[in-house]
Amino acid sequence: MYITVVGGGNSTPIFAALAKDAGHNVAILTRRPNDWDAKDVGFVNEDAGYCDGAPEMRKAIDLVTDDPALCIPQSEMIFLAGIPIHHNPEVLKRIKPHMDMTKKVHVGSICAYGGFNWVAADALGPGEYSLFGTQLIPWCCGTKEYGKTGLVIGAKRLLRIATEGGQDADGVVPILCEILKMPFLTHTDFLASTLWPNNPSLHPPILYGLFADWDGVSAYDPATLPKLIYADMRTGSAKALVQMDQELCAIVAKLREHYPNNQHLKSDFSMYHCVNENYKEQITCKWDAVSSVLTNKAFAKHKIPYTQVEGGVVPTLKHKFFETDLPFGLCTFKDIACMLNLEVPLIDAMIRWNQKLIGKDYLTDSGRIDGKDACECVLPSAMGLTVDSLEFGNRKEKKLKSKA
Numbered sequence: 099m100y101i102t103v104v105g106g107g108n109s110t111p112i113f114a115a116l117a118k119d120a121g122h123n124v125a126i127l128t129r130r131p132n133d134w135d136a137k138d139v140g141f142v143n144e145d146a147g148y149c150d151g152a153p154e155m156r157k158a159i160d161l162v163t164d165d166p167a168l169c170i171p172q173s174e175m176i177f178l179a180g181i182p183i184h185h186n187p188e189v190l191k192r193i194k195p196h197m198d199m200t201k202k203v204h205v206g207s208i209c210a211y212g213g214f215n216w217v218a219a220d221a222l223g224p225g226e227y228s229l230f231g232t233q234l235i236p237w238c239c240g241t242k243e244y245g246k247t248g249l250v251i252g253a254k255r256l257l258r259i260a261t262e263g264g265q266d267a268d269g270v271v272p273i274l275c276e277i278l279k280m281p282f283l284t285h286t287d288f289l290a291s292t293l294w295p296n297n298p299s300l301h302p303p304i305l306y307g308l309f310a311d312w313d314g315v316s317a318y319d320p321a322t323l324p325k326l327i328y329a330d331m332r333t334g335s336a337k338a339l340v341q342m343d344q345e346l347c348a349i350v351a352k353l354r355e356h357y358p359n360n361q362h363l364k365s366d367f368s369m370y371h372c373v374n375e376n377y378k379e380q381i382t383c384k385w386d387a388v389s390s391v392l393t394n395k396a397f398a399k400h401k402i403p404y405t406q407v408e409g410g411v412v413p414t415l416k417h418k419f420f421e422t423d424l425p426f427g428l429c430t431f432k433d434i435a436c437m438l439n440l441e442v443p444l445i446d447a448m449i450r451w452n453q454k455l456i457g458k459d460y461l462t463d464s465g466r467i468d469g470k471d472a473c474e475c476v477l478p479s480a481m482g483l484t485v486d487s488l489e490f491g492n493r494k495e496k497k498l499k500s501k502a
Contacts, residue, residue: 102173105180111248112141118157125161125169133245134162141248148253170196179208190221199225206230210260210291212426228268233258238396252396255378258286290362298427303342307335317410328397343369352438429475437485
């Protein structure tokens with residue numbers, strides 16, 4: 099296959115090297131092509147349980163470019179893998195003119211949360227393309243050297259792939275099994291993936307537990323703050339994490355009533371179950387959800403970003419923790435909760451807190467996401483969806499083919 103990896107972030111050199119190792123032609127589409135060397139792309143592997151414990155993989159790929167015309171027309175798989183998901187709409191619109199909409203092309207995202215199928219269908223319009231996404235990022239990862247070397251800290255031990263209809267009608271899962279070196283990949287759909295515990299279920303409650311009373315200006319003494327977002331979790335964060343878990347599970351429970359035949363919604367969506375099934379032996383204390391997050395080796399290196407200011411430090415607001423998890427996570431959950439007439443008080447509180455910090459107006463006194471900046475959010479209601487059409491979204495032609 100000809101595979102284009104879109105973006106230049108942590109996961110890009112990892113997926114690109116793996117795809118090349120699996121025998122595919124590989125291009126990277128990035129804004130910074132001059133910072134890459136196509137002859138030397140790879141990753142360091144710190145997980146002895148992944149890739150047979152090989153400490154490193156390096157490959158020469160076929161192309162690094164910032165011009166979609168050089169790679170998108172011939173691509174049989176387009177994988178958005180190295181960009182924060184709030185950039186997905188604009189990136190998809192940029193590559194659309196270069197796609198042949200009469201050809202089956204696998205178009206996917208490294209994380210299928212945030213209603214990727216709704217967003218992609220809205221940006222790309224009608225076509226024969228096939229949508230997919232990994233339910234969670236395949237690895238907790240980082241960057242050793244930008245444009246050259248990624249870092250695998252801990253790989254998933256179970257991973258679901260979201261497809262339209264949830265049964266992989268277009269056959270992308272076997273391709274990903276070979277590329278990711280994860281023969282255990284299994285199936286899910288996009289609705290389950292959007293609600294599955296992921297970044298918006300973790301980052302906002304942990305940060306809210308720390309900074310709920312912060313005025314957005316005053317400096318903190320760095321000696322009083324945790325450095326690691328998971329491994330240094332404190333009591334307030336733990337309490338918020340547990341309540342967030344309960345509210346998300348309540349949304350799923352309500353949706354099951356509307357979709358009694360959806361097997362993917364019948365899974366256990368609790369944070370405890372999800373973290374432990376994904377990381378297994380990498381977690382050293384499995385007492386509850388909080389201890390499982392705290393002691394997950396794969397989570398151990400992730401930091402809270404701070405900005406130095408006069409008198410100390412403040413949380414860095416120009417970061418995906420505050421700019422992505424809100425409009426592509428919490429606001430999406432709230433919109434679905436409104437469809438279900440379900441109260442979610444912590445989600446409400448976190449939205450109001452976060453939107454004030456970043457100067458946005460999403461949730462208003464109406465109790466709905468209808469503020470002046472609501473157009474920035476992934477809101478199924480704004481895309482014309484109802485509680486009865488959430489499952490498949492607006493891709494009616496693909497829904498008919500899937501059922502056939």
